[in-house]
Amino acid sequence: MSHTEIHRSHRVGWLRAAVLGANDGIVSTxxxxxxxxxxxxSHEGVLLAGVAGLVAGAMSMAAGEYVSVSSQSDTENADLALxxxxxxxxxxxxKNELAIIYEERGVEPLLAQQVAEQLMEHDALGAHARDEIGITEHGNAQPVKAAFSSAGTFTIGAALPLVVAWLVPVNLLIPLVxxxxxxxxxxxGGIAARAGGASIIMGAIRVTFWGALAMALTAGVGRIFGVVA
Structure with missing residues (x-):
């Protein structure tokens, strides 16, 4: 009987950037x-603000992700060079250092030495990168991919409330948006949780709660400034 397990941890990098971008796009816009x-x-002023927020937010997400992940990449490359x-x-x-790592994980000393020797014969740097430093093939930093992923998903997320604001009459704009x-x-939240193998309900509630709070606070601020003006 075959037994197949579907692991999702390799999705963490792109999933985090995609969810962060889309969530930011919807909530901020x-x-x-x-x-x-x-x-x-005015309706035109609202739409102009929304478009400006979309463009500025997408560029900010791209720049932020690129700088952040580039810093991670620089650190990883420095560790690999060392x-x-x-x-x-x-x-x-x-080789002995690698064997000790395996011993601390529960492998018998003689077997740990054999494992370390065979792995280092195959790919010494790869073995140390994975088991000593913690850099894996799926987890290594990719600045450009992260930047485009965040900017793209932000744009998609921001476009959703912007389209609604464009289509609805101004007197219904706030409740419908x-x-x-x-x-x-x-x-x-549900889709992200499903892709990551987590609870769909909890994922949806978590994202929706913070989005509702952000919209309520900005509505309050806008109302205050509208009265003052």
Whole structure:
């Protein structure tokens, strides 16, 4: 009888960037639209603010992800360069170091030495990167991919409340944008949880709660400034 397990941890990198981008797009743009509309701004002004928020947010997400993940990549590359130099300097020491790591994980000393020797014969740097430093094939930093993923999903997320604001009459703009955005957030939370193998209900509730809070706060601020104006 065959037994197949489906693991999802390799999705963490792109899933985090995609969910963060889409969630940010929906929440920030919907909140901006609602806040501006609550200040008694014209329909055209609301749409202009929404488009500006979409463009600025997408570029901010791309730049932020690229800088952040580039820093991670620089650190990983520095660690790999250091490890490569150590392997060239004292191969036997590095082999014993790897064996000790396996022993601490519960492998018998003699077997740990054999495993370390065979792995290092196959790919010494790869073995140390994975088991000593913690850098894996699926987890290594990819700045450009993260930047495009975040910017793209932000744009898609931001476009949803913006389209609703464009289609609905101005007197219904705030409630319809709010309700539709909460629906979008619920779907996003559920889909992200499903892709990551987590609870769909908890994922949906978590995302929707913070989105509702953000929209409520910005609506309140917009209302205050609208009254003052």
């Amino acid at each position: 919907a909140s901006l639209i609602i806040g501006v509309a609550a200040a008694n701004t 490890e490569k130099k150590s392997l060239e300097k004292d191969f036997e020491f590095e 709010a309700v539709s955005s909460l629906v979008f957030l619920t779907l996003l």
